[in-house]
Amino acid sequence: MNLKTLSELLGLSQTTVSRALNGYPEVSEKTRLKVQQAARKYNYSPNTRAQSLATGRAMAIGHVIPMSSNHEMVNPIFGDFIAGAGEAYAKAGYDMLLSVVPDSDEEQAYRRMAARGSVDGIIVHGPRKDDPRVAILKEIGMPFVVHGRMMGSETGYSWLDINNTRSFQRATDLLLDLGHKRIALLNGIETMDFAARRRAGYLEALRKRDIPIDPSLMFSEEMTEQNGYAVSKALLAGPNPPTAFLVSSYIMAIGVRRAIGRAGLTMGSDVSVVTHDDDLSYLKNGHDIPSFTATRSSVRDAGKTCAEILLGSIASGNEQPVQELWETELTLGRSTGPNPNKP
Incomplete structure (x- = not known):
């Protein structure tokens, strides 16, 4: 089924159906739900290329992975984060672009993505103290969300972190x-x-x-x-x-x-x-x-929420930073007990 057929079944314009599926804020919640339910019922899947042409968007989110210095996030934990983010991307009809680059090429990777229009936004992983990536992404005007934040510089950008x-x-x-x-x-x-x-x-x-x-x-x-x-x-x-x-x-x-x-x-x-x-x-x-x-x-929940924040910002065009600080849950297990040497 294509967009035209789905629109005719719903009695709506193709533009309205497309905007409802892509989360535009001007579409009412009632119409959005109606369109989403019909899309599921008739197994409609948007053509990403057509969506890109219609919206002027790449319909993709970028993740830049430096090869050597950020080992802390190129690990199984990163995989669970990506799985969570992927759920949000799939729901919104977005693809994911992973770019693995030498550390020295990280800045240029962001600039290339922006110049080519290959992504609509970026999720930044493993922030460091005085991380230059935030300034770079602000300079090139690319929407982004940081998983974590920078100590001493926590304003003016979107982030999600645990305390x-x-x-x-x-x-x-x-x-x-x-x-x-x-x-x-x-x-x-x-x-x-x-x-x-x-x-x-x-x-x-x-x-x-x-x-x-x-x-x-x-x-x-x-x-x-x-x-x-x-x-x-x-x-x-x-x-x-x-x-x-x-x-x-x-x-x-x-x-x-x-x-x-x-x-x-x-x-x-x-x-x-x-x-x-x-x-x-x-x-x-x-x-x-x-x-x-x-x-x-849950790092998977963090991935999903970071993606949702970024997609929401892209859909609405709202540049107001969204910042979430999560408290952790302290759970008692079998690994702790009183100090055996305590008098």
């Missing part, structure tokens, strides 16, 4: 309440905004309890299982091992759990672990009872 500072402060407080004082932080790469905020939350909790800051317990690494294992193995073999670990990634925490087991210790009784859990669709934190005590927020 990383409060999240890790609460997690550290939980371990302190259990009597732990030697708490190791296994963090992501701290040039990235989320990791810098998590360290800040950890340090704030320690300072408020007058716990001495020990740099030998703080690590900034790529969030892999192997790094989690290697760092925690070395710490547990030391002369004054930590009694608890605060970990920035569920995948990294699996490595910590392996090191605890290899050391002949039991997670949750001998050593406690709290991790951040992105609620991955294929790697769940246990079933009825979580394996790990965790600060949890």
Whole structure:
């Protein structure tokens, strides 16, 4: 079925039907629902090329992936984010354009996309401190949403982030309440905004309890299982091992759990672990009872919401920034218990 036939069945103009399917704000909600229901009933799928010609849009959203420096987001967590964003794109009739480029070519990738008109908007991943990409995208006039935000520069652009500072402060407080004082932080790469905020939350909790800051317990690494294992193995073999670990990634925490087991210790009784859990669709934190005590927020939901914010901005032409800060859920699992060394 083509657009003309669907329009005739509905008794509406092709322009109205097209605008209803593409989320234009001037179409009433009643008409929009009527058109969407008919499209589903008759299995109508818009021709992307025709939509592009009719609307002057590319009907695609861009994601630029640097090859080497942003390992923190080129991982399974990124895959779940993209799956969530893809749901929103498919619903709106949009495609996704992934561009993998050398780090030195990242700025030019944005400029090429804008010059060619190959995308209608960009989602920015893994923001860093003083990230130049926001200024570049503003300069070229490309609609964009940042997954995360830049510390010290949080106004004038759209972003969605979790409250990383409060999240890790609460997690550290939980371990302190259990009597732990030697708490190791296994963090992501701290040039990235989320990791810098998590360290800040950890340090704030320690300072408020007058716990001495020990740099030998703080690590900034790529969030892999192997790094989690290697760092925690070395710490547990030391002369004054930590009694608890605060970990920035569920995948990294699996490595910590392996090191605890290899050391002949039991997670949750001998050593406690709290991790951040992105609620991955294929790697769940246990079933009825979580394996790990965790600060949890779905990265798939974040992907879907980022895409919806961007698509809404493109459809309406509204340049007013949309900013959402999500709190994480602190869930208790089998990985935490009282400090066994506490008198």
